[in-house]
Amino acid sequence: MQESYIYFAPVTFSKLAVLALYLRIFHQKPYRISIYFVAVLVILTWLAHIVTASLSCRPFEANWNIEIKNFRCLSQIWTCRMYTIPNIISGVIMFILPIPAVHRLQVDGSTKFSLYLAFSMGSM
Helix, strand or coil: CCCHHHHHHHHHHHHHHHHHHHHHHCCCHHHHHHHHHHHHHHHHHHHHHHHHHHCCEECHHHHCCCCCCCCEECCHHHHHHHHHHHHHHHHHHHHHCCHHHHHHCCCCHHHHHHHHHHHHHHHC
16 A cells, blocks of 8 residues: 555646646636635545555554564555545546636637647646
């Protein structure tokens, strides 16, 4: 379970970096509320993962000591599935968030397409 720390930290901080960029670009109140909501969701998901990964085995020492014989740990498949749900939700919101703002821009179609593409890459 400890190897999952390596996965969740980059995902969390890259999403927070994109959300910080969105805060600098979008100044309207509805956008800012949505951005803060997603940021809180991302941070809470990360914190829940840290707590779950840290406390997943009984006895606690079984988290790092491979010589312990009688131990129980949470299923890695189950915990990964539970963290996938808020991760997908935050990704979808980050994908959808810039679409109305780009749509309202008064630029040609190829520029809009390029902006849609750039924002979609940032949300992945």
